Amino acid sequence: MTDVIKFEKQGAIGVITIDSPPANAISFAVKKGLGDSFQACIDDDSCKGIVVTGGGRMFVAGADISEFGKPTPEGVPELENIIRNFELSPKPVVAALNGFALGGGMELAMGCHYRLIAPTAQVGQPEVNLGFIPGGGGTQRLPRLVGVEKALDMIVGGNPISAQDALESGAVDEIVEADLVARAVEFAEQIADSGEAPRQTGSLTEKISNVDPQIFEDWRKKIAPKSRNMESPFECINTVEASTKMDIVEGLKHEREVFDRLMMRDEAKSMRHMFFAEREVAKIPDIPKDTAAQDIKKAAIIGSGTMGGGIAMNFANAGIPVVVVDVAQDALDAGLDKVKNNYAGSVSRGRINQDKMDQCMRLISGTTDYADLADVDIVIEAVFEDMGLKKKIFAELDKVCKPEAILASNTSTLDINEIATATSRPDKVCGTHFFSPANVMKLLENVRTDKSSKETLATIMKLAKTIRKTGVLVGVGDGFVGNRMLHISARIAEFMVEEGAMPSQVDKVIYGFGFPMGPFAMNDLAGVDVRFLIREEQKKLYGDRRQSVIIDRLYETGRYGQKTNAGWYDYAEGSRKGEPSQLVEDLIVKTSAELGFERREFSDEEILETYIFAMINTGAKVLEEGLAVRSSDIDVIWHYGYGFPRYWGGPMFYADLVGLPKVYEKVCELNEKYGDWVEPSNLLKSLAAEGKGFKDYSPS
Ligand SMILES: NC(=O)c1ccc[n+]([C@@H]2O[C@H](COP(=O)([O-])OP(=O)(O)OC[C@H]3O[C@@H](n4cnc5c(N)ncnc54)[C@H](O)[C@@H]3O)[C@@H](O)[C@H]2O)c1
Secondary structure (H helix, E strand, C coil), rough: CCEEEEEECCCCCEEEECCCCCCCCHHHHHHHHHHHHHHHHHHHCCCEEEEEEEECCCEEEEHHHHCCCCCCCCCCHHHHHHHHHHCCCCCCCEEEECCEEECCHHEHHHHCCEEEEECCEEEEEEEHCCCCCCCCCCCHHHHHCCCCHHHHHHHCCCCCCHHHHHHHHHHCEECCCCCCCHHHHHHHHHHHHHHHCCCHHHHHHHCCCCCCCCHHHHHHHHHHHHHCCCHHHHHHHHHHHHHHCCCCCHHHHHHHHHHHHHHHHHHHHHHHHHHHHHHHHHEEEECCCCCCCCCCEEEEEEECCCCHHHHHHHHHCCCEEEECCCHHHHHHHHHHHHHHHHHHHHHHHHCCCHHHHHHHHEEEEEEECCCHHHHCCEEEEEECCCHHHHHHHHHHHHCCCCCCCCCEEECCCCHHHHHHHCCHHHHHHEEEECCCCCCCEEEEHHHHHHHCCCHHHHHHHHHHHCCCEEEEEEEEECCCHHHHHHHHHHHHHHHHHHCCEEEEEEEHHHHHHCCCCHHHHHHHHHHHHHHHHHHHHHHHCCCCCCCCCCHHHHHHCCCCCCCHCCCCCEECCCCEEEEHHHHHHHHHHHHHHHHHHCCCCCHHHHHHHHHHHHHHHHHHHHHHHCEEHHHHHHHHHHHHHCCCHHHCCHHHHHHHCCHEHHHHHHHHHHHHHHHHHHCHHHHHHHHHHHHCCCCHCCCC
């Protein structure tokens, strides 16, 4: 038929195998082949039934996303029509789900009259993760098979379910332990021989009749906080609700209209961008894919404080033994106790079981003696942010660790090139910048120094995957990529407060945009004192620029954030929800007067543009300076490190959506007001002038 579809007759049954590695994605070629081979079976009088299965380990992982938005070539049928033809076939069609059946794959399976599944296969409708709804009948057929509640769970949640779950809920008819295709052929023969009409999913009504509409209302309420500014999760609910009110033909038509509309929205474009960005991030242009990575069989962490403990947990969770070092036994004991309590919390919340906790704790050992590090493959240093101390430790590590061991620093701000000079192996020195809490946050900025070898970098990029982080390679620079951008925007937010806005207004706007919290709430979480100290350090670098005075004034009051139940906001004992503070507002008004500002109104739009465009400009500088490999890496950093909403695609993609000329113009205005903090990036300027976007820019 086509290269990607194999067809053979097994007795009176036609077996169609989708064989388009690696994912058997439904491409134009697959659709063409499916349509043709199906028609051949229908036209062949000796063919009594049809089995559809997948080659390799997948059934079908979904539509071919790389073909989205491209016009369908002549003669290629649309997937929804192929599925409907399967459903209306007078000859029984049986899906043999050998592996994942996701998205369009699951929809294809539901167009078949019966579904048999391998025990390890899974089924699901993950479209919502890409900003749209199932468009091949999933919203109409799944509720007919599994009922409304389960369908909502799968379609709005976007997570696949196991074969066993699929059987129990009615999504499939049988789990086949032995030869799946042989059983499917036998199944098709039995139905054909029985003379009964094949069961059409679209004609089932039992599970969609008399459904209480309150279910849908409850779901809308449930998802509202996490679905700010999004349409796709709500449309998932609406279209499933439509399945309870419309017949299959009407329902499919409605689903298609909604699908087509959502596909054109920025939400879907942004989420698609993120999907590809996450795959690109592992590719480093000058480090070939086959660069040998070192085996990491044992790790060491220096410092058992806030970060060290969390980093150690990542290794233990991945089954890698890890030694934690601290200066004194009491500091070490306190650090390891925190790790233990952290695991115990996960056990009590049901996230892991006691066995897993015990297993992890057995993998974590503590020592105060550097000599115990002779056999580790990597060391991650997480001691106080002090260059002298770090250099002393690296010199010591260089002595005690085996020559091939990688020495990494978790520093947030220090120059790792300088740290590397303390060793005789600068090629083995790099940064691994974890985010707090280190056992939870997905982002890992892997830092390349001037001398880090390709093997070292390949090893830490692979390590990120092993410990289930999203590793992004960045260069050495103040705050690397994420924090450099954050610190500039956070500072400008403080300037806005000094000039007339209030922290609660700024936070409301940034939360409304889709961040988990605004910069002031985030500062209360991370510590006002921490920000004050970082800022003091930065004054040494940027002493001639405007500095926010309000942070000094707040620091002087001893309001350090959540840890003191008072920061930019007031916190009731034990609560993490801040309430605006009269004291802070008075302090702000007083500081404005002290600085000679006549306070003025800030519109929400001005706040948003100022905050985000300053961030974008800094991102453009990072790119220009070669500190990020590509603009989409910055988007990944901002999503996983700071919660930039996926449906805006990260700051650089968002800039492209807004249009760079508008961003540049605003950045020039900000530059007038805030000086060098927002010095317009040359890259931004030239891309804007050429009518291009960051997506068109590739460094090197
Ligand atoms: N806290 C964060 O949010 C965060 C985020 C990213 C990176 N970082 C970076 O991680 C590093 C650690 O930060 P933290 O917040 O975990 O600090 P912390 O103060 O909580 O912990 C530091 C630990 O290092 C130990 N230590 C000091 N000297 C030592 C030595 N010579 N040998 C062994 N242990 C020693 C201390 O006893 C303490 O337990 C810093 O470089 C910081 O910039 C912190």
